[in-house]
Amino acid sequence: MTSGLDWSGRVGDVWAEQWRRTERSFTHLTAHLDAAIAAVAPRRGRALDIGCGVGSTGLALRAARPELEVVGVDLSPEMLALAGTRAADVEGRGGALRFVCGDAVSVAASEGPFDLFVSRHGVMFFPDPVAAFTGLRAAASPGAAMVFSCFDERARNGFATLADEAVGHSPAPVAGYEPGPFAFADSHRVGAWLEQAGWALEAAARVDFEYVVGQGAAPVEDAVDFLSRIGPAARAMATAAPDERERIAAALHEGLSHHRTGDQVALPASAWIWRVRAGAA
Template identity: 50%
Template sequence: MTSHFDWTGRVGDVWAEEWRRTDRAFADLARHLDAAILAAAPAGAIAALDLGCGAGVTSAALARARPDARVLGADLSDALIAIARDRFADVPNLGFEQGDAIAIAEGQAPLDLVVSRHGVMFFADPVLAFGRLRRTMTPGGALVFSCFAPAAENPWAVLLAPAAPPAAAYVPGPFSFGDPDRVGAMLRQAGWEAAAPARVAFAYRVGAGEDPVADATAFLTRIGPAARLLHDAPPADRPALVARLADRLAAQRNASTIDFPAVAWLWTARARGELS
């Protein structure tokens, strides 16, 4: 389902170690996503899948709001699934499964609802993946997901380097779904009827506490574009890059927090045709 992002190994382990900070970073977006999910969810005893569920917060929000739903979170990372199971063991209509979420969806078909918080941008072949998902759905079943707008609209992502120009061809990654025209075309090709996405501006919280600069530096040197740049830089260059990052974070500090303006797309689509 993904390309070079090793969610079953190092990348998944880092996200598992940083789940508290990642949930905090997305907390302002989550209220918009959760509302969109509940608005799209069919009535009655539905079957729902959270694709790339991470540490499980989106899955749990849906399961708690809809006790008549059977909700399953799926993720490639064993470590993240273990955290999700531990966090939400008390939610009776919620389960978690490790593995390729598309294959898990096929094993759970028919589904009434598929959701994802920033999990779909890592598909190696989005048309193929969305097409396989569509075939798991009941007719008119709903797909709701969030994804980042381009990096240039997310200042936290360009703290150490300017945003690269959009790639002519699709390349998996955190900003690969930034062009809504491209994403809409992929969904249509895969058999989905999508409404125009909602553009959601939100506060992306990268640091908090007594020393929010240190907190944010620790977070962004592990996850995101700055972490990738540091990983790829010669070791001798890394201390200066970390210092530059900390300076730019300090400039954004507001008392005990560091928030950056961020922009995401919020998509809702319906499965066309009969289950096949």
Template identity: 50%
Template sequence: MTQAADWTGRIGDVWAQEWQRTDRSFAALTPHLDAAILAAAPSHAFRALDIGCGAGATAHALATARGDADVIGADLSEGLIAVARSRPPLPNLRFVVCDATAAAATPVDLYVSRHGVMFFDDPEAAFARLARAAAPGAALVFSCFAERRANRFAADLLDALGRDGDAPAGDDPGPFAFADPMRVAAMLTAAGWQAAPPARVDFGYRAGEGAAAVADAVAFFHRIGSVAGLLRDAPISARAGMERGIEAACARRLNDGAVDFPAAAWIWSATKPGSAL
């Protein structure tokens, strides 16, 4: 289980160091999310908050596309915010180190998140706080992973380590906490949001590329994801066998110089009841 507080320490630091490869892994999903965000954005000037903004890709894309927007990216990780701030500066974009629910101190017209909301310790309470800080008619757009068995970068590697990658991941905070759309819809409704049915996006999760694509993918999984934790905690005597299994799983997905795993995500869009001014 990954809790929100974990991002203030080692996990956040690792993601900051691996931001280019993590952005690459989502590259095939990003256009779908960015399009959904722009479709939900008000036609007039507005304030937007990127929840768990990470290295800042989503916030930067929104601020670039909508110069009339006041965009804030919030994340618990100082390392990730440092990376976000290193992107080309924009006059309508700023990044802050804090809990996103604390950053929503003034009426927000649009909340966005790329795979950040699954780590809320109490998601229903967090969504309710966001709703209370939202302007009437405000929108919420976020992406999250679908079921683990559809995300083979996780399932295949767990299978390679002798675990059941197709087993449900559970509802604890973590990458697959929002896999069940019925659960997410119920949480959003209880928190005061009106959600449309989510859009499912199947995409290629790129773990490695280039002349040494398999080695690139193996190095990535050593750092990012649940397998990284399993490797770190395993007895030294077991690690060589585990690494061979991971390498074989990556090699099976190698095609045309890239290691792409089938993956699936939900893109959710919701609104706060009331009329926008």
């Protein structure tokens, strides 16, 4: 699965290249996450955006709370460069928005304390979730909130099941914990990790949403191109022989055509949005 090294290199570069498409894919989830964050965000103080990517969550938080200092952290220099460019037009407003390249827990330790932690699908790649959440708890102000999203189980996310059908097989079940897109799918296990790390659970909401993979005059072709670059089909195609890549692409086209509505192709998807508080030390 994706490692920290991948995000700082090849995978991060591809996501930076495809950032407009990846942002589009999360549009319907982002609205729910931003609302959940705004509901608990303090007017002033400091927030850490974990796995900030191109900065969308931090930008939305800054818009909702102009006096809040927001620090975005990510392992990808390419995505952080884009985040900085996108944030340049708000630098003159109150508060602060800046981005740091590095490990989220290390940055939290060196720059804390923080009054709020947020993440859109960044926490699923922690190599040791309990250790990571414990480190974040140590960098939290008293009563600090944390709000993050993560994918629900693979079977509830069409971008993965359609890719599995196109490739011709599903990945074998993982024994134990392995970082990756679906590493936080089990809400009971995630809740136990958080409690063990010193966070008090407030809410865990399952959110079903449309994952937009294609749009425009040729939305199916756009969707095939996107899924050939990002996600499980892309990983299979990267190592496949040319004729196998063509077969997978054709199978993707066939499957995606059934999800076209007008100028858009959207797949059913599901995620969790978690809200927790720093418990008593």
